[in-house]
Amino acid sequence: MTTLIPILGDQLSHSLASLRVAPENAIILMMEVATEATYVPHHPQKIALFFSAMRHFAEELRAAGRRVDYIAIDDPENTGDFSGEVTRAAARHRATNIITVAAGEWRVQTSQQTWADATQIPVQILDDDRFLCSINQFMAWAKGRKRMIMEDFYRIMxxxxxxxxxxxxPLGGQWNYDQENRKSVPKGHKFRPPLRFAPDAITAEVIETVAARFGNHFGSLDGFGWAVTREQALAALDDFITHRLAGFGDYQDAMVTGEDVLNHSLLSPALNTGLLLPLEVCQAAEAAYHAGTAPLNAVEGFIRQILGWREYVRGLYWFAGPDYMARNHLGATRPLPALYWGAPTDMLCLSQAVDATRRNAMAHHIQRLMILGNFAMLVGTDPHEVSRWYLAAYADAIEWVEAPNVIGMSQFADGGLMATKPYAAGGAYVNRMSDHCKPCKYDVKQRTGPNACPFNSLYWDFLARHEDTLKNNQRLWRMYDGWRRFAPDEQTRIREQAATFLATLA
Incomplete structure (x- = not known):
């Protein structure tokens, strides 16, 4: 009897449930398939990260005595999709059964559910127990709730x-120290760069292959330095805990021109590939607090991103169902502006965020939410297009984590299932949390006129455009009160200013 163990690119954990139960003679199947690299035009660094991490993981398995069947992207027999490769492997090895861990996305899990018919052998799909909250536990918590507030879930976790x-x-007497984590960066403050890893022979070969096959995708391969092994991921975790965690809280919402990372961890790609596990990352941060090397506001804020947001959005993704990505509560239909793919823009905050994304396959959460996401929502971009761009652009974007953050939080397209209000803001927010506005072409203090910051008129136009839908939201009454205080002719000027700008996006 031969057991086939397919392992996906986001399941690179030696503690994976299927590996724990696999017989010694099991065949472990790993597959680089074209459909996964192209169902959206993924950033080349993202593709290289997954392929390199997969190849390194396969070598680790072989070194541990495991039998690995690895299908590379350029294998001439490669069918290009999971079902085709599982079917080929089952026949090649005369497999008598298949054991796999449930995929993290609806799309791939649907594929897994076809494998039994395709191979005509039994398929066992195990729960992914690397997360701290099971899907069943989240479903039980979410059942009957009109709104699923993350803070409630976080306290349970x-x-x-x-x-x-x-x-x-809670230690310190508070559950949440977010109010302490919104400081502006002092002028001249220097941030320590994160640990990066020079490509070895395996990664260099992957980069060459990705450049040849996917080099026309948005994004640069230059300077690739992601952790692609468990050892490197642990080193990156230690580097963050030692050198940047202490300052993470204070400046986690800040944006600084020319600074891509600040004190952010850059650990989400390692978490989402499985090279790191969420509990060990949280425990490392907690240990720093108890050792006195990081303050509570920083440690709590960091742990909340993993124990709170990461576990929460995964649960919400599975709770909401496969049609969640198609939701469009605000009826937004505008195509995604070309600036997201690198077209020039004079808005410095946007150009900084897009350029960081292009170079690094990464931008930190405030750039994603309050610059890129906020702008897309204000101009009325189709949330499905926005979601596809985020999924393509970022190294840590897997649909279960990306879709709720974009559809629910960033675009308010789920009508408030996830967020209690739209995350809409004008230029004042950008000016408060960044140093982008002073050198920008636009004047952040002006609502109208040739030099007015577009965020200002777009913000008020968004509120006016959706007043019938949003006016009863209790968290927006101050904003609508502010809009109604404008004289009618000022309201007209603001909306005309927004319309003029929106015409330039066409």
């Missing part, structure tokens, strides 16, 4: 894991 807890109460 804190108690469940014991992270930053003193008995049944």
């Amino acid at each position: 804190r108690r469940q894991t014991g992270l930053l807890m003193d008995g049944d109460q």
Whole structure:
């Protein structure tokens, strides 16, 4: 009897459930397939990261005595999709059964559910137990709720894991220190760059292949330095905990011209490929607090991103169902502006965020939410197009984590299932949280006129455009009160200013 164990590119954990139960003679199947690289035009660094990490993981498995069947992207017999490769492998090895771990996306899990018919052998799909909250647990929590507030979920997870807890109460007496994490960066402040990893022979070969096959995708391969092994990922974790965690909280919402990383961890790609596990990352941060090397506001804010947001959005993705990505509560239909693919823009905040994305396959969460996401929502971009761009552009974008953050939080396209209000903001927010506005061509203090910051008129136009839909939202009453205080002729000027700008996007 031969057991086939297909492992996907985001399942690169030696503790994976299927590996734990696999017989010693099992064949472990790993597949680089064209459909996964092209269903959206993924950033070349993202493709290289996954392929290199997969190849390194295969070598680690072989070194541990495992039998690995690895299908490279340029294998002439490669069918280009998971079902085709699983069917070929089952026949090639005369497999008698298949054991796999449930994929993280609806699209791939649907493919897994066809493997039994395609191969005519039994297929066992195991739960992915690397997460701290099972899908069934989240479903039970979410059932019957009109709105699923992350903070409520987060407190349950804190108690469940014991992270930053003193008995049944949070350390320090507060659950959330977000108010302390919105400081502006002092002028001249220097940030320590993160640890990067020079490509070895395996990664260099992958980069060459990706450049040849996917070099026309948005994004640059230059300077690739992502962790592609468990050892490198642990080193990156240690580097963050040692050198940047202490300052993470204070400036986690800040944006600085020319600074791509600030004190952010850059660990999400390693988490989302499986090279790191969420509990060990949270425990490393908690240990820094207890050792006195990082303050509570920084540690709590960082742990909340993993224990709170990451686990929460995964649960919401599966709870909401496969049609979640098609939701469009605000009826937005505008095509994605060309600036997202690198077309020139005089808005410095946008050009900084897009350029960082192009060079690094990464931008930090405030750039993604309050610059790129906010702008797309204000101009009325089709949320499906926005979601596809985020999925393509970022190294850590897997649909289960990307879709809720974009469809729900960034674009308010789910009508408030996830967020209690649209994350809409004008130029004042950008000016408060960044140094982008002073050198920008546009004047952040002007609403109208040739030099007015587009965010200002777009913000008010968005509120006016959706007043019937949003006016009863209790968190927006101050904004609508502000809009109504404008004289009618000023309202007209603002909306005409927005319309003129929107015409340039066409």
